[in-house]
Every structure is written in C-alpha cells, then in structure tokens.
Amino acid sequence: MSGNDSALQLVLSGDPALFAIVRLSLLVSLSAVVLAALIGVPAGALLALTRFRGREAVIVILNALMGLPPVVVGLAVFLLLSRSGPLGEWGLLFTPQAMVIAQTVLVAPIIAALTRQTIEDLWVEYQAELTAMNVGPLRRVRTLIWDARFSLVTALLAGFGRAAAEVGAIIIVGGNIDGFTRTMTTAIALETSKGDLPLAVGLGIVLIVIVIIINALAWGIRRTGERYAG
Amino acid sequence: MSMRPPALDLPIMFIDVRITAGALTILDGITLTISPGPPTVLIGPNGAGKTTLLRAAMGLVPPGSGLITWSGRESSDPKHRAIMFQRPAMLRRSAGGNVRYALAAAGMPRGKRHERAAALLADVGLAGLDRRPARRLSGGEQQRLALARALARDPGILFLDEPTASLDPAATKAIEDIVRAVSARGVKVMMCTHDLGQAKRLAGNVVLLHRGRLIENTPASEFFASPRTEEACRFIAGELLV
Numbered sequence: 001m002s003g004n005d006s007a008l009q010l011v012l013s014g015d016p017a018l019f020a021i022v023r024l025s026l027l028v029s030l031s032a033v034v035l036a037a038l039i040g041v042p043a044g045a046l047l048a049l050t051r052f053r054g055r056e057a058v059i060v061i062l063n064a065l066m067g068l069p070p071v072v073v074g075l076a077v078f079l080l081l082s083r084s085g086p087l088g089e090w091g092l093l094f095t096p097q098a099m100v101i102a103q104t105v106l107v108a109p110i111i112a113a114l115t116r117q118t119i120e121d122l123w124v125e126y127q128a129e130l131t132a133m134n135v136g137p138l139r140r141v142r143t144l145i146w147d148a149r150f151s152l153v154t155a156l157l158a159g160f161g162r163a164a165a166e167v168g169a170i171i172i173v174g175g176n177i178d179g180f181t182r183t184m185t186t187a188i189a190l191e192t193s194k195g196d197l198p199l200a201v202g203l204g205i206v207l208i209v210i211v212i213i214i215n216a217l218a219w220g221i222r223r224t225g226e227r228y229a230g
Numbered sequence: 231m232s233m234r235p236p237a238l239d240l241p242i243m244f245i246d247v248r249i250t251a252g253a254l255t256i257l258d259g260i261t262l263t264i265s266p267g268p269p270t271v272l273i274g275p276n277g278a279g280k281t282t283l284l285r286a287a288m289g290l291v292p293p294g295s296g297l298i299t300w301s302g303r304e305s306s307d308p309k310h311r312a313i314m315f316q317r318p319a320m321l322r323r324s325a326g327g328n329v330r331y332a333l334a335a336a337g338m339p340r341g342k343r344h345e346r347a348a349a350l351l352a353d354v355g356l357a358g359l360d361r362r363p364a365r366r367l368s369g370g371e372q373q374r375l376a377l378a379r380a381l382a383r384d385p386g387i388l389f390l391d392e393p394t395a396s397l398d399p400a401a402t403k404a405i406e407d408i409v410r411a412v413s414a415r416g417v418k419v420m421m422c423t424h425d426l427g428q429a430k431r432l433a434g435n436v437v438l439l440h441r442g443r444l445i446e447n448t449p450a451s452e453f454f455a456s457p458r459t460e461e462a463c464r465f466i467a468g469e470l471l472v
Contacts, residue, residue, distance in 0.1 A: 128290070139335070147321060
C-alpha cells in the first residue's frame with residue numbers, strides 16, 4: 001500500500017521528472033500516429049479500391065504486419081540509423097525522432113489494414129451509387145475516407161494504443177536516456193528493474209489514465225459526429 | 231418547371247442483348263427500343279431481369295453479347311442519365327449534403343449548390359430536412375432523397391428501380407406525383423415495379439419480362455385491355471408466373 005500511496009503522491013504533486021516523461025511519451029506516440037495515419041489511411045484506401053495480381057497476398061502480409069514484434073522493428077530501425085547504416089549520417093539514433101520512426105513502422109500497418117477493411121466495406125455499400133453518379137477515382141477515395149472518418153477513428157485509436165504501450169522498439173532506438181528519450185513505458189521497465197516501484201506504479205497509473213482519456217475523447221468525437229452527419 | 235428538349239441519349243436500343251452471371255442467364259436475347267415519351271414501365275416476376283435491364287440501359291452492366299446504343303452511340307458517358315436504386319445507399323451526410331454531393335459530382339460550381347439543393351429538396355417534399363442526417367430519415371423520405379439526388383444530375387433519362395417498394399400509400403403517392411411531374415417536364419422515365427396498379431397509373435408503355443426474355447412491349451392501355459400473350463394475360467390476372 002505504501003508504494004501505491006507514494007505513486008499517487010508523485011502523480012498528484014506534479015513531479016516535474018514524471019511529467020517530462022509523460023510529455024515525451026505523448027509527443028512520440030502521437031507524432032507516430034499522425035505520420036502512420038498519413039501513410040496508412042491512403043495506402044489502406046488504395047488497397048481497398050484497386051484490384052491487381054497478388055492483392056490477396058498483400059492483404060495477408062499487411063494483416064500479418066499488424067503483429068510485428070516491436071523488438072524486431074527496433075532492431076531494423078537501429079540497423080538503418082546506426083552510424084554504419086544507410087541512414088547513419090542523419091544522426092538520429094538515440095533521439096526522439098528515431099523513436100517516432102520506429103513507432104510509425106509499427107503503427108502504419110495497423111492503420112492501413114483497418115482502413116482497408118473499413119473502406120472496402122463502405123465501398124460495397126457505395127459502389128453502385130458512386131458509379132451511377134459518374135464519380136471519378138480521386139473523388140471516390142476522398143468520399144470514402146471522409147464518410148468513413150468516424151470508423152477510422154477506431155483505427156487511429158488502435159494505432160495509438162499500440163504506440164503508447166510499446167517498449168521494445170523505442171528502448172532499442174531511443175536508448176532510454178534520462179531526460180531525453182525516456183518514455184513512460186521504458187521508465188516503467190527501468191524503474192521496476194531498479195526496484196523503484198512507486199515511480200513505476202505512478203507512471204503506470206498515468207499511462208492508463210491517458211489512454212482512457214484519449215479513448216473517451218475519440219468516442220465523444222465519434223458519437224457527436226454521427227449525431228450530426230449520420 | 232419548364233419542358234426540356236428531348237434527351238440526348240435517346241433512343242436507347244437493345245439489339246439481341248444477352249447478359250449472364252456464371253451459368254445463369256439474366257437477359258436472353260432482348261431487342262427493345264426506348265424512345266422519348268411517357269414512362270416506360272418494366273414489369274415481371276422476381277428474377278425476370280427487370281433490374282438488370284434497367285442497369286444495362288443506364289450503362290452500368292455491359293452486355294455479354296448483343297449491342298446497346300444510346301442515340302446511336304455504343305458507349306456514352308452517363309452525363310444525361312440518372313438512376314435511383316431499389317435500396318439506395320444514403321451517404322453519411324445530411325439530406326442536403328447528399329444532394330449537394332450529387333450536384334458536385336455533376337459538375338455544378340460550389341456557389342450554386344446550396345440554392346439548387348434546397349430547390350430539389352423542396353421539389354421532393356423534403357424542404358426543412360436539409361440538415362437531418364440522411365440515415366435518420368424514414369424509408370419514404372430516403373426514397374424521395376434518392377430521387378432528389380438523381381434529379382440533381384438534371385437527367386434527360388431517369389431510371390427508377392422499384393421506387394415505391396415497401397412504402398405506404400401516402401409515400402407511394404408522393405413518389406408517383408414526382409414521377410408524373412418529372413415526366414411532364416420531358417424527362418424520359420423508365421422504371422420497374424411489381425405493382426400493376428402503379429403500372430396502370432404511370433405507364434405510357436409496358437414491357438413485360440419473364441425469365442430474362444421480353445414477352446410484351448406495348449402501349450399501357452393496350453397491354454391492360456387486350457394483352458397479346460398468355461404470360462401477360464396470366465400476369466394481369468394475378469396468377470404466379472414461375
């Protein structure tokens with residue numbers, strides 16, 4: 001109980017170290033979700049609306065990528081960004097940017113796969129109408145993404161959940177450097193191994209509360225939008 | 231509402247058209263001319279091929295064999311044609327948003343869309359429902375909205391697939407009144423229905439289909455007074471054509 005009390009005190013006292021970690025975690029995860037959405041939503045929509053040889057295989061691979069092991073992604077990005085790697089000269093290894101890249105790689109397939117399914121289902125519903133209205137391919141994509149926007153919030157939430165909970169990839173490419181690349185999940189892992197359970201529990205509480213708040217906000221946006229747009 | 235000039239895509243000619251889906255023959259050797267004039271009403275039992283014929287005339291289903299021409303052209307941009315499906319999909323927007331979308335797709339400049347959409351909604355009796363989410367409208371209101379969306383294309387030919395299926399008499403009358411008004415403006419209406427009473431009320435000529443084949447294509451008064459074929463006699467008598 002005393003450990004939990006200390007954790008609560010840390011949260012309630014607005015501990016600067018704790019909130020710096022929270023801030024960085026949110027910045028990294030939300031940046032990764034935004035980047036992954038910019039890649040995943042159009043890619044998923046394109047896959048939903050095009051027919052080509054090997055499409056089924058691409059869908060199977062994309063769905064499989066949703067379960068990419070974070071440590072493997074971390075290792076791949078590490079090799080890419082390490083000094084001897086192809087992108088080594090960018091000097092991004094052990095920076096928050098490297099962590100954003102790793103999480104983007106993890107999250108983009110989730111958003112793309114869920115977008116593909118959502119858009120494909122909506123296309124089945126809209127195909128006859130849009131074809132009859134002589135709507136061109138670009139406007140079709142725009143229409144489907146716009147009309148599926150409230151369902152796509154769920155895809156973004158799934159991506160955010162993956163990013164916020166992830167530790168394996170960012171600890172490899174970020175290095176868990178205090179005050180620079182330490183996030184909630186990497187700090188929880190470190191503090192637990194050090195035996196500093198109050199900070200670990202405090203961070204755990206904050207992480208869960210943040211995830212609930214973001215989900216509640218997204219749910220609210222979805223419900224409000226559906227009320228007005230149908 | 232003013233009269234419009236004869237539609238650019240008329241006549242639509244079906245020349246020995248056959249459409250299949252796998253082993254199933256949906257339309258079998260259809261030869262038919264759809265000319266300007268009062269509504270052409272397609273009737274026939276389920277599976278007769280009415281919807282497929284309507285979609286083929288719209289240009290949505292290519293013939294497996296035979297030829298379809300629009301005003302003599304084998305391929306024609308469906309700019310002057312519009313269709314209302316039996317179960318129209320409502321776009322996830324307001325009622326007005328649905329109509330404005332159709333206007334945008336038809337190429338109307340943004341500045342004119344609001345005014346035109348309001349006029350179209352008023353034409354179909356949905357004035358005041360502009361901001362209501364389309365999916366929250368009743369079945370009858372959705373049918374009328376789909377009609378407004380089709381009319382947004384300012385079509386010369388309007389195809390209606392069972393426009394009043396499962397609607398109550400009041401909603402049916404509202405749709406029929408719109409069809410009459412549109413037809414009176416010079417728009418060619420081609421529709422299919424199961425409702426013989428509706429065919430009597432609206433049709434200029436009747437096309438009876440059975441098992442994908444064209445059984446009769448005659449003026450409505452003649453069709454109901456002195457049907458030429460046994461199938462037509464049985465259909466009008468209310469017997470089940472199987």
